[in-house]
Amino acid sequence: MNKSITIMGSGNTGLSTALKLKKDGHKVCLFELEEFSESSKHLSEELNLIFENQTDKLNLDLVTNNIDEALDFSKIIILCVPAYAHKGFGNALSHKITKDHIAILMPGTLGSLELRNILEKNNSEIPIIGETDTSPYVCRRTSIKEATILGEVPSLGIGILPKVETEKIVNKLKEFFPTLSPYKDVLECGLSSLNPVMHPAGVLLNSGRIEKSEGEFYFYNEGITPSVTNVINAVDSERRNIAAIFDHTLPNIADSFHHAGFGKKGNLLETISSSDMLTSLKAPGVVNHRWMTEDISYGIYTWSLLGHKFEVPTKTMENIINLGSTMLGIDLSKKSRTLEDLGINKLSLEEIKNLL
Secondary structure (H helix, E strand, O other): OOOEEEEEEEOOHHHHHHHHHHHHOOOOEEEEOOOHHHOOOOOOOOEEEEEEEEEEEEOOEEEOOOOOHHHHHHHHHEEEEOOOOOOOHHHHHOOOOOOEEEEOOOOOOOHHHHHHHHHHHHHOOOOOEEEEOOEEEEEEEEEEEEEEEEEEOEEEEEEEEEEHHHHHHHHHHHHOOOOOOOOOOHHHHHHOOOOOHHHHHEEEEHHHHHHOOOOOOOOOHHHHHHHHHHHHHHHHHHHHHHHOOOOOOOOOOHHHHHHOOOOOOOOOHHHHHOOOOHHHOOOOOOOHHHHHHHHHHHHHHHHHHHHHHOOOOOHHHHHHHHHHHHOOOOOOOOOOOHHHHHHOOHHHHHHHHHHO
């Protein structure tokens, strides 16, 4: 049976997800904030989705910059926006979204806690909130009216807030995203995001090549070498130590890629090199890219704050934050996601666990 769903965000993941769900036979609304309405200007027209060597011509059911229309269209809301946009969308949803909605960040990197905190501070109703550990597709918006999906994530991890609603909500969402796999809670999900582990270290240690070639090389296939994986694994170890404070035993990054369907089981280099999807991805064209500004400021920086709060060493994360800030000439800790943003800066360990 066809179901309705609202996708928020008209960038790479937003447009790709909206078109893929429309191709799958669902009723789809695409919402974009008024301030970014230029991005959604032509999306009410016929659109192209390139997927599995096939081009489908599709029309979305509703494209709007009116948040009331978007929330009326469906009770299921998927936010496919960068982490730095979560705050803006949270404020836009305040006093509009209801407790009967389901709001899922794809991906989240602990953004579910920030969204809940924003709604609570604004005295808004709080829906069931969730986040995934990555985007559902490896995809790009390849033109004004076209999106290209290079591959579908074989196992899409998701955490739900509150966690007691996990089974019911995941079963409902599987009608749209059948590869969903539940985490115990949103904190385990947010600490399981692999992009902040991989991207900053990889970009920093390939910065000369990125600037010289403007990204014309295969990032995972050529840029992730044995010495680079040493740094990545050090970040990964710190991430897993932070998760252990909350009673979560996370697999290492190589096993995480393997469990998600990216490559065979082995060490990080072996797993990555056996993934057709990962090895086909080019490097970013510039160093000042979301793989640095977002994955540091809204990823490992936030994780390092959790580590500091509970006295877990995060030396490698801090080195990457400092070196990245120096390289880009900006303080990556300034425009970032803090524990205050998550609403947990004054909470004890047990209080955080109870919040989940």
